[in-house]
Amino acid sequence: MTTTSPAARTTRGRLRVGAGRQLHAGPITYVVLIVAGLLSILPLYWTLVAASHTQNDVLSLTPPLVPGGRLFHNLATAWQQANLGKAIVNSVVVSGCITAATLFFCTLAGYSFAKMRFRGRGWLMTAVIATLTIPPQLSVVPLFMMMSDIGWGGHLESVIFPTLVSAFGVFFMRQYLLEALPYELVEAAKVDGANNFRIVLSIVLPVARPAMMVLGMLTFVQAWNDFFWPYLALSQQNPTLQVALGQLSASYTPDQSIVMAGALISALPLLVVFVVFGKQIVGGIMSGAVKG
Amino acid sequence: MATSTPTRDAHVPPPRRSAPPPPAAARGSWRSRLWRFDDKASPYAYIAPFFLVFGAFGLFPLVYTGWIALHRVEMTGLDQMQWVGWANFDTILHDSEFWTAVANTFIIGVISTVPQLLMALGLAHLLNYRLRASTFFRTLILTPYATSVASAALVFALVFRADGGILNWLLHFIGLGHTNWANGQWTSKIAISVIVIWRWTGYNTLIYLAAMQAVPTDLYEAAALDGATRWQQFRKVTIPSLRPTILFTIVISTIGSMQLFGEPLLLEGGTLGATGGNQNQYETLSVYLYNYGWKLGHLGPAAAVAWAMLALLLIIAGINLLVGRFVRKSAA
Numbered sequence A: 001m002t003t004t005s006p007a008a009r010t011t012r013g014r015l016r017v018g019a020g021r022q023l024h025a026g027p028i029t030y031v032v033l034i035v036a037g038l039l040s041i042l043p044l045y046w047t048l049v050a051a052s053h054t055q056n057d058v059l060s061l062t063p064p065l066v067p068g069g070r071l072f073h074n075l076a077t078a079w080q081q082a083n084l085g086k087a088i089v090n091s092v093v094v095s096g097c098i099t100a101a102t103l104f105f106c107t108l109a110g111y112s113f114a115k116m117r118f119r120g121r122g123w124l125m126t127a128v129i130a131t132l133t134i135p136p137q138l139s140v141v142p143l144f145m146m147m148s149d150i151g152w153g154g155h156l157e158s159v160i161f162p163t164l165v166s167a168f169g170v171f172f173m174r175q176y177l178l179e180a181l182p183y184e185l186v187e188a189a190k191v192d193g194a195n196n197f198r199i200v201l202s203i204v205l206p207v208a209r210p211a212m213m214v215l216g217m218l219t220f221v222q223a224w225n226d227f228f229w230p231y232l233a234l235s236q237q238n239p240t241l242q243v244a245l246g247q248l249s250a251s252y253t254p255d256q257s258i259v260m261a262g263a264l265i266s267a268l269p270l271l272v273v274f275v276v277f278g279k280q281i282v283g284g285i286m287s288g289a290v291k292g
Numbered sequence B: 001m002a003t004s005t006p007t008r009d010a011h012v013p014p015p016r017r018s019a020p021p022p023p024a025a026a027r028g029s030w031r032s033r034l035w036r037f038d039d040k041a042s043p044y045a046y047i048a049p050f051f052l053v054f055g056a057f058g059l060f061p062l063v064y065t066g067w068i069a070l071h072r073v074e075m076t077g078l079d080q081m082q083w084v085g086w087a088n089f090d091t092i093l094h095d096s097e098f099w100t101a102v103a104n105t106f107i108i109g110v111i112s113t114v115p116q117l118l119m120a121l122g123l124a125h126l127l128n129y130r131l132r133a134s135t136f137f138r139t140l141i142l143t144p145y146a147t148s149v150a151s152a153a154l155v156f157a158l159v160f161r162a163d164g165g166i167l168n169w170l171l172h173f174i175g176l177g178h179t180n181w182a183n184g185q186w187t188s189k190i191a192i193s194v195i196v197i198w199r200w201t202g203y204n205t206l207i208y209l210a211a212m213q214a215v216p217t218d219l220y221e222a223a224a225l226d227g228a229t230r231w232q233q234f235r236k237v238t239i240p241s242l243r244p245t246i247l248f249t250i251v252i253s254t255i256g257s258m259q260l261f262g263e264p265l266l267l268e269g270g271t272l273g274a275t276g277g278n279q280n281q282y283e284t285l286s287v288y289l290y291n292y293g294w295k296l297g298h299l300g301p302a303a304a305v306a307w308a309m310l311a312l313l314l315i316i317a318g319i320n321l322l323v324g325r326f327v328r329k330s331a332a
Helices: A027-051 A071-081 A084-115 A121-133 A136-149 A157-163 A167-180 A183-191 A196-225 A228-233 A241-250 A256-290 B030-068 B087-093 B096-127 B134-146 B149-159 B166-173 B185-213 B217-225 B230-258 B262-266 B285-295 B299-331
Strands: A009-011 A014-016 B071-074 B077-083
Touching: A027 A071, A027 A256, A027 B096, A027 B134, A027 B149, A027 B185, A071 A084, A071 A256, A084 A121, A084 A157, A084 A167, A084 A196, A084 A241, A084 A256, A084 B030, A121 A167, A121 B030, A136 A157, A136 A228, A136 B030, A136 B077, A136 B285, A136 B299, A157 A228, A157 B030, A167 A196, A167 A256, A167 B030, A183 A196, A196 A241, A196 A256, A196 B030, A228 A241, A228 B285, A241 A256, A241 B149, A241 B262, A256 B134, A256 B149, A256 B185, B030 B071, B030 B299, B071 B087, B071 B299, B087 B299, B096 B134, B096 B185, B096 B230, B096 B285, B096 B299, B134 B185, B149 B166, B149 B185, B149 B262, B185 B230, B185 B262, B217 B230, B230 B299, B262 B285, B285 B299
Parallel strands: none
Antiparallel strands: A009 A014, B071 B077
16 A cells, blocks of 8 residues: 555566556555545534534533534524525525526537637637636626616525626536537538527537536535625525525624524535535536646 | 637537538528528527626626716615716725725735645645545545535634634643634634635645646656656646646636635624724725625725726736746746
């Protein structure tokens, strides 16, 4: 296991090289990775511990280190205090709509950029990528006024519509379709007399399905966790889960255990998704990073 | 992602021949005209949603922000705009709190980005070894990515609490004194950076790991033949091959740190967030914008802050460009 060998060494006449990939990891590597892994989940563990005790216990001189028995009581209290039922429904609606729309529109646009010829394709793609660098902060003031003008002020539409399509999604689908969709398939469908939209429905969408799965999860995570604009745009009566959480903590004397119970409720669905699909999400981020 | 877009013509449709004639349709008939229209218009129709949404909710508001910044607009009467010229810019540029926020944003940006990217580089290198349970480790360090800013900030607020915070308890345990994390100039910035580092290190690690796995093995073989040690290989092969990726993560992290909002807003819980602490010690530009526009209700100055952020962003982009050019030159 622990080959701390010099960079180059001949084994059976073949050269073994020091590319990290080829070498087995030593014990130190495992120790460091285990520590990093623990640090990654400790705060979540602490959320659970704090959410299952009283505030007094959590903040006492000798804080508890294992979960206690007040979890359900705290969850119920948080549920009532922060209007979490409504917030969850709102979060599901917002994230669901954004994910569905993003998948559809980004696949269309990605297909167009990957496999269709049209004037201005190059610089339009550059424009798409350039929009990634514009922080939402720069446009929230007029956005807020616009939303109030068209009657969406405080409504979920004001959160859903600005994020219906994402530049990252367009780019992600384009990269995938460049490689995964053989042009012959499209050509063949054309010869058979299919129009473009028909090709999208019966060829592009099925081919794109694995990438759409990954993009869907990434988009859902992002939409579910989004904080800045929803916090500005939505009212206290109509919050998403994250907004409700922010408001819960911004009350005058928040009970920390109740706040942590709320944090747990907001984190739990995604953690479940993560445990089930972690591998795909990891793969998605890694493939989005280098292809191209 | 930024390593992107060399258009690969191999994968791209061959130069358009005259569209394959649809079966059972004579040239010039309405069906073939429809066919050609479909071919011409479809690509634009498919990319239109992105540009429409971005134009309406991104680009137009961005420009309009500049117009609002020259007006007096109050939260209490959104449809009344009153021309005030440069007054809003005057107000914020003469507000010491604005400059505190600029400095805070900059400092927090540096002390969160630099360690985060260095740690990510190191972890990626370790994950690039032949490992047991490598998928498990990758997923584990990515877990924080699945948590929201709000939940992360709130649990760290509890960890960093002055009285009854678990961190102070631990420090006390090993004989280190009592720190009022949120109240100190530096300690509060460190606390916020810790939240940022915690959430994003795993993500950047995977980006680096992906780039490392794309480095061709022959490069390492050649280096090994020349007698390079592992550390030399890391420095002379891995790092240079990763340069575009590193530049990309720096740009993304910098833009991200310009936007820090939830972490400072929720650091202490309670009502202090909107001012970034009792001495604005951890108030960032986004929090300042929020405070002016949504707490005090003056949208004009808030819009001016947005344009100040745009200016800062351009300056940072310029610096990045210069540094990138310098790095490339010194490599050549």
